Amino acid sequence: MIEKKVKIINNAGLHTRPAATIVKIAAKYKSDFYIYKDGLKINGKSIIGVMTLAAEKGSELTLVFDGEDEKEAAEEIVKYFEEGFGEL
């Protein structure tokens, strides 16, 4: 199991387009993917789940990956967060 902390750095926050992209990336991997924010735990492979977070700029999320390809999944998703969803 891999646990990573990430911060939302783009201005618009985690809106529909990045949410959809995150779900698409997560779906490529077999590992389970969960996101925690303020005590809310959601499945990172569900678009409604990711959008439920309503994560605005500056909010901190904990990403948890669990499964055979967790390393690769973590790498790609964390990178996407660090790039500010390509909106910087």
Added chain:
Amino acid sequence: MKIDKKSIVKKKSITVGFLYEQLKERFNLRLLSKNPDFDKKITEQNLHRPGLALAGFVDLFSYKRVQVCGNTEMRYLKSLTKKQREDTLKTIFDFDIPCFIITNNNKPSKEFLEVAQKKHVAVFGTKYSTTKLAYLVSDFLDDQFAPRFSVHGSFIDVYGVGILFVGKSGIGKSEVALDLLERGHRLVADDVVLFTKKGEGILIGSGTQLVKHFMEIRGIGLINVKEMFGVRAIRYQKRLEVVVELEIWDKKSNYTRTGLENETINILDVEIPYIKLPILPGKNITVISEVIALNYLLKHYGYDAAVEFQKRLQSKLQKGSSPPNRVVDYFEHDFE
């Protein structure tokens, strides 16, 4: 299904301002004191009647709780001389009390309000009796301080039975939900379901404010169930009664055959009936879900099919062996 410890949250405190906002209309709460500190925190869910503390015994005074003054407390304060009253109030208000609620339309004395204002303690008045108010406010505080957690799944009211479908992403929970809606059942929440523990042994589930009755169907995208199926297809909250876990048929896994042993899952110390349902081509999960709900209702009303069948078999075994009989005999000469 596993309930992740990290996803269980419990509020540590609420502010007096929040309590007032939430209750002022519901319970006719009126603010009696001026410039109170609405940021004071309430950290305990129990209420306290400060009778003994007013009488001078403050050794075990639960001052952190919301203080409720009824007829007894107010009459007692009135019976004191002005000097005694001032001393008593001074002792009480030296503690960091979050707020007072005065019941039965009692009016606090001038001295009471003066000390309260000096200490910025909110004093509320209500027309309700102490017993009634204590019951209502306790219920509100219990709910606020109840443990909550979120689950990834679909929560549906099937014939009045709250069934939570869980399982891996993409296994078809939302599709089962949609199929059930089409057959007249009601959606509580899809994808993210929030559960709150009510009292002992009851879990209440609802959706989030943001998502409220939206669903995602793979290949279509987002849909709004309320707009599409109408108001009959939704409800805001429901008690959790059965957990159904969908999984791809696993040869090694043991699936229930007779239904004599009832499996349960422990969620926040509440035992909830738990059914593991294998998915196979040609298997209609929707109809099975309805049967699960009906079977739950039958058991609830005192009829357990598995137990009944066992009884029949046992009485037959006691009578001795005979070849299997037809159900009825009168078709014997019916050649149709």
